[in-house]
């Protein structure tokens with residue numbers, strides 16, 4: 349048997365333009381795992397309001413964070429793919445690594461075809477979401493299951509559901525905070541901000557929020573922080589229903605008034621920097637905090653292609669080889 353690795357992330361527009369953002373959001377927001385409102389109600393809202401009005405606004409935000417090589421999420425994902433591939437080779441393990449995105453290109457189908465062409469008949473699927481959510485991880489599984497429908501001979505496969513408490517992941521996050529504090533100075537508070545989900549999803553059994561809290565506890569313990577020195581919040585609300593709380597933006601507004609003037613922010617749910625970290629956290633929330641009387645605000649980058657992150661991926665994958 350020949351084993352291959354399929355790294356999966358969310359996906360991103362092909363260009364920072366309203367047209368490309370509309371195509372991306374259209375595919376993303378049609379996914380029932382992301383928005384579970386009945387189509388008869390959702391499609392008119394999506395096509396009539398959200399796509400025409402949100403796309404040009406969001407395109408401007410993408411323009412503000414776009415790198416010369418492309419969308420940060422895509423650039424970093426390709427570096428992760430290359431990093432893991434090189435690490436496996438160095439360890440003498442012959443295992444192709446493909447990259448697939450839930451929305452847009454390269455799709456999970458494109459990645460599967462690459463692996464098939466390389467003769468792979470056993471696959472390890474690693475969705476790069478440390479905390480499981482129905483809106484992200486389960487959606488990767490749906491895509492995979494759809495892709496397998498026309499296949500006669502299924503490959504053997506392993507699906508890495510989550511790694512929110514994996515030792516290498518916690519250590520990589522803690523190391524990243526320590527390195528940042530060594531370079532920039534320590535702050536009063538470490539805020540661990542996670543992408544949110546609707547509260548209703550949690551009530552219906554999504555363990556995402558609990559896993560986020562567990563990650564925070566483990567990182568704080570690894571850093572030896574006292575309880576008042578760290579907090580967990582949730583960002584990137586979408587739509588009108590309540591999402592997991594406390595919200596990051598409301599917390600930022602309140603912190604200086606409570607006496608916290610210096611804050612460091614890390615976003616452990618994002619394995620790669622993207623719009624939601626580089627714009628929403630590093631820019632928007634900084635502005636909110638500073639306007640409210642904050643004195644120092646540090647965004648600690650995602651783990652991206654840090655050697656410790658690649659080592660963690662290698663460990664996750666190699667555990668599936670037995």
Ligand SMILES: C=CC1=C(C)c2cc3[nH]c(cc4nc(cc5[nH]c(cc1n2)c(C)c5CCC(=O)O)C(CCC(=O)O)=C4C)c(C)c3C=C
Pocket residue numbers: 358359360361373381382383402406419421477481483484543544545546584586617618621622623624
């Ligand atoms: C880290 C895990 C993520 C979860 C959980 C998640 C849930 C979730 N997201 C939306 C809506 C949007 N998310 C958007 C961007 C975005 N989301 C994630 C990750 C998670 N989403 C990433 C990595 C990104 C950035 C992609 C990039 O190109 O950089 C967007 C698009 C931007 C915008 O219009 O604001 C939307 C919309 C929902 C509804 C949801 C759970 C139900």
Ligand SMILES: [Fe+2]
Pocket residue numbers: 378391394395
């Ligand atoms: Fe539709």
Ligand SMILES: [Fe+2]
Pocket residue numbers: 543584
């Ligand atoms: Fe999202």
